[in-house]
Amino acid sequence: MFLPKQNEKLPDQYRGGVVAIGNFDGVHLGHQALIAEAKKQSDAKGCSLGVLTFEPHPRTFFRSEEPVFRLATPQSKAQLLKGLGVQFLDVTPFNLELASLEAEDFVEKILVERLGVSHVVTGYDFHFGKGRKGSPDTMRKLGEKFGFGVSIVEQVTDVDGIAPYSSSAVRTALRRGHIAKAAHQLGHWWSVLGTVVKGDQRGRTIGYPTANIALDPGCEPHEGIYAVRVRLEQDGRPQCHPAAGYIGYRPTFETERMFLEVFIFDFDREIYGQDIAVDFIDFIRPDKKFNGLDELLVQMKADCEIARKTLDRLKNSDPMMAYPLGAMQAKCEL
Secondary structure, three states: OEOOOOOOOOOOOOOOOEEEEOOOOOOOHHHHHHHHHHHHHHHHHOOOEEEEEEEOOHHHHHOOOOOOOOOOOHHHHHHHHHHOOOOEEEEEEOOHHHHOOOHHHHHHHHHHHHOOOOEEEEEOOOOEOHHHOEOHHHHHHHHHHHOOEEEEEOOOEOOOOOOEOOHHHHHHHHHOOOHHHHHHHHOOOOEEEEEEEOOOOHHHHOOOOOEEEOOOOOOOOOOEEEEEEEEEEEOOEEEEEEEEEEEEOOHHHOOOOOEEEEEEOOOOOOOOOOEEEEEEEEEEEEOOOOOOHHHHHHHHHHHHHHHHHHHHHHHHHOHHHHOOOHHHOOOOOO
């Protein structure tokens, strides 16, 4: 997937394409419906398919003291969008200059001059321009003025037509430890993508060496133990490994940082500095403080047994285990 440099014009091969606009945090089923509409338009026109998104999240710009619980890093978002057939991804800096653009200037400078769009697809609730004055109706009118088509995707709900798909709903589910509910909103397992860093290496001394990932500020899923799957590359080939995951502050050891640690079953490789993805499959139990190391070790053994059984059961019964991201990612067997 092509990622243009900031503020550069698209190369001719991508200009005249269909562009979907939004934050796409998590790339949930509502976002996927929007991309599907954009792809339908691009297929009909025989042109490129692109996405315009923004970094940082607008709420981070306006309320920097309140970190946003991001569902996907820019890197994982790009991977998900690529899996949906997106050919180029324009990541526009959300800064004072962008926030000060009037709606018409946003359309003219970014969509027309920089991207050269032939068609734009947005959600029903997309607002843009200074003071968020630009609405879907504004986009339609400006499309007529500048000569590009506009499609507005209405709210997408579950099969019962009740619960709308939204990033907020996914965050709420994850905060409560409702992993399956979050996955059904997303259409894939919620994942944390990051680089393995050195922790205090205490796990090595007690028989549970863990891979550690630093969590971004604002990341706040329910603290506790999870059945997870770790995706990584070995010799250029993707691999999946069952594991038990922990998110929390290690109350038994009275630390002051939130950790994501994963104990990969039947695994004996050095992976410091390697990028891995941790797919959250099921919540096992909340975090708690133990009265010493012996009590903790007994519980860790029980947690790992539950995680193994959970992953084995789902592998044989749930197609999402074999096809974790549907069309968005290659099949990844446990």
